[in-house]
Amino acid sequence: MNVSALRYERKYFVTDLSVEEVECVLKMNSFYFSEIFNQRFINNIYFDSPSLQCLDDNILGVSNRFKVRVRWYGSLFGIIRKPTLELKIKEGHLGKKHSLALDEFKLEPGSSLKKQIPELKTIYEKINFDLSVYKPSLINRYQRKYFLSKDKKFRVTIDTNQIFSTVNKNTPIKKIKDKDSVILELKYEENNDALSHQVSSGFPFRLTKSSKYVRGLSLL
Secondary structure (H helix, E strand, O other): OEEOOOEEEEEEEEOOOOHHHHHHHHHOOOOOOEEEEEEEEEEEEEEEOOOOHHHHHHHHOOOEEEEEEEEEEOOOOEEEOOOEEEEEEEEOOEEEEEEEEOOOEEEOOOOOHHHHOOOHHHHHHHOOOOOOOOEEEEEEEEEEEEEEOOOOOOEEEEEEEEEEEEEEOOEEEEEEEEOOOEEEEEEEEHHHHHHHHHHHOOOOOOEEOOOHHHHHHHHO
């Protein structure tokens, strides 16, 4: 079990600029962001209670909340290698992530997610967090690029080409594409908060409360 340090994640939901223009703004920032890693596709299966408590808490802006997902990279279907269970915990404006490596599983279109994903109740017991009643509620997939400031204190991700699918009786059904929006996230540790304003002052974007989980279910 890996637990990340508390950090801020500032999100900017951009609809009036292309991804190329957003990248240009980022690279012209005074903190000299440069691309790191290779861009890749990220896939998530989100889980929620039968009453969609995680969704409601996010919409209402509950200070202390969490969300649960299984994440992997690359292809959406087939043999899922190196999947990770992630429990994202929000404490006010700060967040941290508990991550647990899962065994690989096979995911095919039209088949039951519940039968293909490893037994989650056992996994939840390992992280000492009772989520045994939680069920798959949304699948999403998007393309991500990664950037790092020259001083290595700030990370930025840019997400595009989002696809959302609802889940009914643990089976993916409806799908919708969101190709026009660009989501930029500025991420940094708690002790760099004061400095972060110098970074964000160079962004001609409006800071938003943007959740892929909420947006996906809203669109669907």
